[in-house]
Amino acid sequence: MNKIILKLIFFLIYTTLSNADSTTIDHNNEISLLEQSCNDGHSMSCHNLIILSDRYKMELPQDKRLDFHQKACQGNIKESCIALWKLYYGEKKYTQALFFIEKSCNLGDIRSCTYAAETYLKDDAIPYDPLKAIEFYTQGCNSKEGAYNCLMLGVMNHEGTGIPKNNIQAIKYLNQACSSNREYRACSLLGLIYAEENNYSKAKELYAKACQYGDEKGCMFLGNLYLSGKGVERSLGEFMRYYEKACDGKNGQDACYTLASMQISDTNSEMRDITIFKLLEKSCSGGNAKGCLVLSFIYQNGYMISRDFLNTLESLSIQLQQNSSLNDFNFTKDKYKMTSVVSSNKEKAHSFLQQSCNLKSSLGCKLYNKEIIF
8 A cells, every 4th residue: 555545544543542632733744644645646635635624724826726626637536526516616706617517417516517507598608408417417316316307308399499399308307306205396397297188087187186295386286176176076175275375385486376366356355455465465475476566566656455456467477478558548537445454655666666667567567667558
């Protein structure tokens, strides 16, 4: 065995047995032995050099840190490859960063496979390449911990992202992700595909599994089955129950908005309107632009909006999405019901309007920029 390695082992044993405070040990000697070992081609020593220097809060020049990580990565120490990816990405050297994250994936780090794939799909600094993304998602999916990668392969095949749409492949990958009991979103999407094929019993089974384990979309899709009566006995109560469960979840903002909008009517009910207001607040805070927009109007006047006015907002939003002309659009005069749920607050109204614009609401942005005035 290399004499330097033997010296280092004896030194580390001595350090451990002495149980001395780190400030009383000459760590420079330890670092020196590791550096000699690193220069002799022992890649793990290069990696441990960085770990120990950080542990003992010893200043390590950036050029040496980089050199040690490069030697360790060349020796297939994936942690150093990941460190180099972060370093080069932070310096906006994207091509070099991509090389190291790909190598880390090839060394078996599943998260690196995910990062590499999503770099090819979403990073403006790297040319869009869905086939390369599929290559790295596939590497990740082949691991038992790669359920997210299987989910993404299912999504890409279902939507035809950079490849021809292929539901057979989508079902294969989504079933793999759903069966892993790690990615219940895959169960929801798999249920949608079966619903598209009119296999509502299978869709219900998958939605129920996703909903049971906390996927809000699964609860909403299950609720939609009960609302439409497809594959189940129609039940508004069951619809509401599953939407309420979705709304209670971390990502339930869309369900909260739907529940709020369904309860808005043209008759006054203070208790109901307070409930609606709370649902709108939750939908907006979770990222639903419509919820923010409606809250803006409520704070503008201090009263709950009317059903007619909500319909006006929905129609106007659709027209803007279709790039239709707004010249002939007739705004309803009856904006509000006379149920005060909050005090009028122009500052909050403006803030919620800005939030809706930040959340990509075309109508919110036009109102915020005063291109449309109600």
